[in-house]
Amino acid sequence: MEFRQIRYTLAVAKQRSFTKAASRLNISQSAVSEQVRLLEEEVGFPLFARTPRGIELTDRGRTFLYEAERVVGDLLSLSDTARRLKGAISDTLTIGMGSGMAQIFMPRLFPRLHEILPGVRLELLTAPTKNIFNELHEERIDAGLAIETDPDRLPAGLVFFRLTTAELALIVPPKHPLARSKAPVDIGRLLAEPIIMSELTVGYGQAVLSLFTDLGTRPNILAIADNIETIKVIVQSGKGIAIVPRACAENEVALGVLKALAITPSRSVALSLFRRRQPLSRRKESFLTSLQDALKDS
Structure with a gap:
């Protein structure tokens, strides 16, 4: 039985899918099929069954691969140990982060970064949800910080x-008529206002x-942008309004280039790892x- x-x-x-797996591994489909066939011969039972919905794990295949995942995790841990013993830079943790999240989470993390993640180099990617x-x-990042969405839309x-x-x-420009509002702004008052939106099917959009x-x-909708920074700049230009965390x-707001006003009905979004x-x-x-403990509300 080989690791491959x-x-x-x-x-x-x-x-x-054998085809998608081959593409993800950057090898031919025939090579993937051959290695799966050899493993099935080794273990003595089929791991997959073809159904009208496509490829499905058999019951024994599901149990076997559950244990296989644990073994793979242990092997990866051995690689980490070898790098530490060689004195190499420790691990890299790659985190995807929704636009606008830095203002919320980075102050919680970086003052104690070396205590929370000793010897770890962070790679941060800002992207839409x-x-x-x-x-x-696709296993290109280790974790993501984003707004919770409908579970049906989660891969x-x-x-x-x-x-x-x-x-x-x-959020509105300081000279916008709504900026003088003392009470929460009713959403019904915004129907005619040109609004800048984010992605409409997931996240805070x-x-x-x-x-x-x-x-x-x-x-x-005046425009749809894929990040909050762009949305804020457009609002600052006086061409539209937006609703953001x-x-x-x-x-x-502290710099005086935007006003942030409460809305009614009020609405909050959940931010998750x-x-x-x-x-x-x-x-x-x-x-x-450790990252989860550092970033969550105490």
């Missing part, structure tokens, strides 16, 4: 842990859109636990 056989078979199980989910699914194999919640607020669909209407606009269900090496698992 297990690795290829786990890829097929994850992708539910949908991209973070895709990067996690299979991902799980999440809630860290905090963030109030949504209306979905939450904002639901504020209008709850009224049986749609917002007057209040914490994401605190710096601009997303990861793959499949285990990482033991050290990376411990790092993710």
